[in-house]
Amino acid sequence: xxxxxxxxxxxxxxxxxxxxxxxxxxxxxxxxxxxxxxxxxxxxxxxxxxxxxxxxxxxxxxxxxxxxxxxxxxxxxxxxxxxxxxxxxxxxxxxxxxxxxxxxxxxxxxxxxxxxxxxxxxxxxxxxxxxxxxxxxxxxxxxxxxxxxxxxxxxxxxxxxxxxxxxxxxxxxxxxxxxxxxxxxxxxxxxxxxxxxxxxx
Amino acid sequence: xxxxxxxxxxxxxxxxxxxxxxxxxxxxxxxxxxxxxxxxxxxxxxxxxxxxxxxxxxxxxxxxxxxxxxxxxxx
Numbered sequence: 001x002x003x004x005x006x007x008x009x010x011x012x013x014x015x016x017x018x019x020x021x022x023x024x025x026x027x028x029x030x031x032x033x034x035x036x037x038x039x040x041x042x043x044x045x046x047x048x049x050x051x052x053x054x055x056x057x058x059x060x061x062x063x064x065x066x067x068x069x070x071x072x073x074x075x076x077x078x079x080x081x082x083x084x085x086x087x088x089x090x091x092x093x094x095x096x097x098x099x100x101x102x103x104x105x106x107x108x109x110x111x112x113x114x115x116x117x118x119x120x121x122x123x124x125x126x127x128x129x130x131x132x133x134x135x136x137x138x139x140x141x142x143x144x145x146x147x148x149x150x151x152x153x154x155x156x157x158x159x160x161x162x163x164x165x166x167x168x169x170x171x172x173x174x175x176x177x178x179x180x181x182x183x184x185x186x187x188x189x190x191x192x193x194x195x196x197x198x199x200x201x
Numbered sequence: 202x203x204x205x206x207x208x209x210x211x212x213x214x215x216x217x218x219x220x221x222x223x224x225x226x227x228x229x230x231x232x233x234x235x236x237x238x239x240x241x242x243x244x245x246x247x248x249x250x251x252x253x254x255x256x257x258x259x260x261x262x263x264x265x266x267x268x269x270x271x272x273x274x275x276x
Contacts, residue, residue, distance in 0.1 A: 155238075162237050163263055169236060170257055170268050185236070185270060 008065040009074050017113065036119030038078025056080060076117040083121055225249070233269035235260045243269060 020034040035041060037053035054062070059080045066072035077083040128137025136142045144150070169185075208227040213220070231254060233243040239262035247254050253271045260267045 159237050159239060159263060163265070163267075166237065166265075166267055170266075173255065173257070173268050 006065075007069075008062055009069065009071040012062055013074050013115075017115070031114045031116060033116045033118055034076075036076045036078065036117040036121075038076050038081070039119040039121065041119070052078070076115075076119075077121045077123075079121075079123070082123050232272040232274075233258070234272050235262075236268045236270060237263050239263060242272070 016034055016037060017032065020032055038059050040052055041050045042048075043050055052059075056079065059078055062075055063072070063081050066075050072081075072085070073087050075081060075086065077086060126134055126137075128134040131137065209224050210227070211222070211224050213222045215221075227249060228246050229249045230244060230246055233245060233254060233256060235241045237260055239260055241260050241262050243256075243258060245254055255268065255270045257266050258269050259265070260269075
């Protein structure tokens with residue numbers, strides 16, 4: 001079984017900082033503006049939207065890693081991470097762990113550099129997220145039951161009525177004319193069967 | 202084991218538009234439906250020209266013996 005990836009958030013951070021500071025190189029400025037890679041970006045020159053640099057799956061992976069290692073505050077907000085969920089607490093260690101990180105990803109800048117993420121996050125309010133059950137939250141009607149579940153009561157009631165008269169029905173069936181065998185549920189006529197009777201000669 | 206050959210009657214009739222050859226069997230498969238309206242049924246074979254079947258049989262839905270009558274539906 002493969003082990004879980006480590007330091008994903010730190011590596012992500014370094015990668016984004018490198019990309020943002022590429023022409024200038026390392027900087028000692030306390031604050032850096034970076035385009036939020038979790039959000040789509042509008043290109044005014046072409047008038048088109050570029051998709052986010054990280055797919056939702058990768059975003060979820062980073063957030064999961066951040067929650068496990070306590071580095072959630074290093075991630076930008078996005079569709080998978082509400083701004084209100086990002087803690088403001090700083091990490092215990094000022095310098096990032098370099099063990100386990102590929103040489104190309106080792107930080108040239110301090111991982112804890114303050115980054116201002118450019119991009120507006122539009123978070124949808126998921127009904128029932130606070131409760132933990134979103135199955136029926138905000139819906140007009142809950143599951144009304146299967147068809148057979150809805151009718152079973154009515155059916156059983158009708159069957160009980162029919163069973164009350166079953167003894168009488170069976171007796172009537174046993175008494176009807178054996179040879180002629182008319183429809184067993186028909187009424188027994190007082191005058192006898194309407195079919196032509198056997199002639200006497 | 203030789204297969205059972207079903208007794209058949211063959212008829213041929215002509216109309217203005219077409220001539221039709223029909224084959225009809227001597228027997229018929231029928232359903233005996235519970236009169237307790239449970240939907241449970243038994244199947245039986247009877248002669249096509251014979252009387253309609255009916256019997257008192259066990260219905261597992263109501264867990265008792267009830268009257269079963271032949272269905273009026275023709276397959």
